[in-house]
Amino acid sequence: MNEILQLLVYGLVLGSVLAMGAIGVSMIFGILRFAHFAHGDFMTLGAYLGLAFVSAFGLSAWWALPAAMLGMAIIAVAIDQLIYRRLRRTQPVILLISSFGMALILRSLVQLIWGSDNQTYVSGIQFPWRLDWLGGLRLKPDHVWIVLISSALIVMVHLFLSRTRLGKAMRAMSDNMDLARISGIPAERVIMMTWIIGGALAAAAGVFLGIDTRLHPMMGWTTLLPIFAAAILGGIGRPYGAIVGGMVIGISMEMSTLFISASYKPAVAFAIMVIMLIVRPQGIFKGTL
Amino acid sequence: MSILLEARDLYAGYGGNDILKGVNLGVEHDEIAVIVGPNGAGKSTAMKAVFGLLNIRQGQVLFRGEAITNTKPEQMVRRGVAYVPQEHNIFPSLTVQENLEMGAYLMKGDIRPRLAHVYELFPRLAERRRQPTGQMSGGERQMVAMGRALMIDPSLLMLDEPTAGLSPRLIDETFVQIQRINAEGIGVLMVEQNARQALAIATRGYVMATGANRHEDTGPALLADPAVAEMFLGG
Numbered sequence: 001m002n003e004i005l006q007l008l009v010y011g012l013v014l015g016s017v018l019a020m021g022a023i024g025v026s027m028i029f030g031i032l033r034f035a036h037f038a039h040g041d042f043m044t045l046g047a048y049l050g051l052a053f054v055s056a057f058g059l060s061a062w063w064a065l066p067a068a069m070l071g072m073a074i075i076a077v078a079i080d081q082l083i084y085r086r087l088r089r090t091q092p093v094i095l096l097i098s099s100f101g102m103a104l105i106l107r108s109l110v111q112l113i114w115g116s117d118n119q120t121y122v123s124g125i126q127f128p129w130r131l132d133w134l135g136g137l138r139l140k141p142d143h144v145w146i147v148l149i150s151s152a153l154i155v156m157v158h159l160f161l162s163r164t165r166l167g168k169a170m171r172a173m174s175d176n177m178d179l180a181r182i183s184g185i186p187a188e189r190v191i192m193m194t195w196i197i198g199g200a201l202a203a204a205a206g207v208f209l210g211i212d213t214r215l216h217p218m219m220g221w222t223t224l225l226p227i228f229a230a231a232i233l234g235g236i237g238r239p240y241g242a243i244v245g246g247m248v249i250g251i252s253m254e255m256s257t258l259f260i261s262a263s264y265k266p267a268v269a270f271a272i273m274v275i276m277l278i279v280r281p282q283g284i285f286k287g288t289l
Numbered sequence: 290m291s292i293l294l295e296a297r298d299l300y301a302g303y304g305g306n307d308i309l310k311g312v313n314l315g316v317e318h319d320e321i322a323v324i325v326g327p328n329g330a331g332k333s334t335a336m337k338a339v340f341g342l343l344n345i346r347q348g349q350v351l352f353r354g355e356a357i358t359n360t361k362p363e364q365m366v367r368r369g370v371a372y373v374p375q376e377h378n379i380f381p382s383l384t385v386q387e388n389l390e391m392g393a394y395l396m397k398g399d400i401r402p403r404l405a406h407v408y409e410l411f412p413r414l415a416e417r418r419r420q421p422t423g424q425m426s427g428g429e430r431q432m433v434a435m436g437r438a439l440m441i442d443p444s445l446l447m448l449d450e451p452t453a454g455l456s457p458r459l460i461d462e463t464f465v466q467i468q469r470i471n472a473e474g475i476g477v478l479m480v481e482q483n484a485r486q487a488l489a490i491a492t493r494g495y496v497m498a499t500g501a502n503r504h505e506d507t508g509p510a511l512l513a514d515p516a517v518a519e520m521f522l523g524g
């Protein structure tokens with residue numbers, strides 16, 4: 001019982017990281033109709049941007065978050081304007097492959113600048129709180145913050161999508177591209193906002209992962225599979241689905257360690273993704289795949 | 290005063306051969322112009338070409354006398370032209386009200402008076418304003434689609450088969466609504482399968498076949514023309 005509760009906490013933390021990444025993947029697919037393979041490396045670059053910022057100014061680890069989010073929002077828009085935008089009139093598969101190339105470029109860049117050793121935002125280990133009234137459940141303050149801040153970001157995304165004109169236009173475009181054009185919705189502005197949100201949330205995912213574990217040039221790439229699994233599970237093109245998908249995949253991955261070795265965690269995500277694609281390819285929330 | 294919209298000798302298609310081979314259309318401010326013709330005649334293609342969704346290879350589109358050939362949809366909306374396509378004409382995961390708001394995306398200022406006006410025209414939509422449109426009936430979806438287009442307070446409304454798939458009662462209701470919209474001073478250019486009913490309210494009627502005009506007259510005159518009746522109205 002205690003162990004299950006403990007794994008549930010880990011699952012929520014991982015789920016938060018995956019949700020942050022999957023919202024972006026899902027939105028980008030909804031608007032631009034391609035699977036953004038560089039999203040994991042957006043996470044990595046974001047995490048390192050945060051590291052550069054806090055070490056340059058000697059700030060505490062949490063300052064990495066706003067710096068990384070702002071930096072990646074700008075970089076994501078720049079990459080879109082410089083590269084993806086020119087390929088939009090071709091087939092989506094060309095965008096997919098170019099994003100694969102972008103993933104390699106970003107990863108090499110991170111390795112070139114920051115090296116390939118593990119790094120951390122703060123040295124030393126954090127002592128968890130021990131909650132005796134919950135069967136001795138151990139709760140790290142960092143974990144609590146990760147889940148709380150992710151929830152706050154999710155609420156902000158929700159308010160944006162449901163209350164603002166541009167947010168509604170984003171949902172409209174992902175629903176029916178042609179009708180959005182016929183209605184006079186400015187596609188380029190919506191696309192830019194998609195990259196701002198996608199980039200910023202990917203950076204948040206990277207910083208959370210860096211705070212929870214460590215920074216490494218491969219950290220985002222190895223998280224890409226569960227992120228795609230989360231986006232597909234939720235129904236690709238549906239940001240709300242991505243949140244649910246992220247939590248389900250995160251919790252399943254952690255719970256699986258009750259039965260199988262922890263090194264099979266990615267395989268669990270992969271298995272859920274494959275089963276979902278066979279049984280209900282449109283996902284829980286009936287996506288646009 | 291020049292005619293509201295005019296298309297002269299249009300040639301256009303989907304990249305391959307031309308589907309439209311010399312189409313002429315026109316509609317005045319206070320008119321309902323109806324295009325009828327067999328399936329595959331190019332009626333929808335003509336609407337798309339006029340609205341800037343297809344490249345017009347040859348010919349001219351004039352709006353209030355000004356050449357606007359190949360003007361992009363966004364600019365058409367800004368000029369006050371609204372278009373309801375034949376299919377996929379709503380945002381299914383958005384609520385009724387959100388669909389209407391998307392229609393007004395380019396409108397500056399307060400859109401509430403416009404919303405109120407559309408709800409007055411379609412009271413059923415007012416009751417369902419918070420409902421996602423994906424699960425609504427065909428008739429309600431068609432109201433959402435038309436409501437969305439009316440949000441910009443257009444001077445020209447282009448409708449592609451607004452009564453497709455509706456029950457006879459709803460078809461009658463739709464034609465009444467279209468006449469009411471027209472009475473507000475909005476020119477209507479529409480494609481219709483229910484040729485008899487549509488031509489009966491048309492001040493201009495066009496019969497199209499194989500990408501070109503075949504007959505052109507007032508609606509009632511076309512209805513009375515034996516050649517038209519035999520070809521397209523099933524005798």
Ligand SMILES: Nc1ncnc2c1ncn2[C@@H]1O[C@H](COP(=O)(O)OP(=O)(O)O)[C@@H](O)[C@H]1O
Nearest residue numbers: 303308326327328329330331332333334335480
């Ligand atoms: N998206 C498209 N791509 C290629 N050809 C099309 C497309 N849409 C319609 N067509 C072709 O154009 C012709 C006219 O179609 P359409 O304008 O839809 O006819 P109508 O609306 O009069 O029934 C048909 O031969 C149809 O096959």
Ligand SMILES: [Mg+2]
Nearest residue numbers: 332333334375
């Ligand atoms: Mg048609």
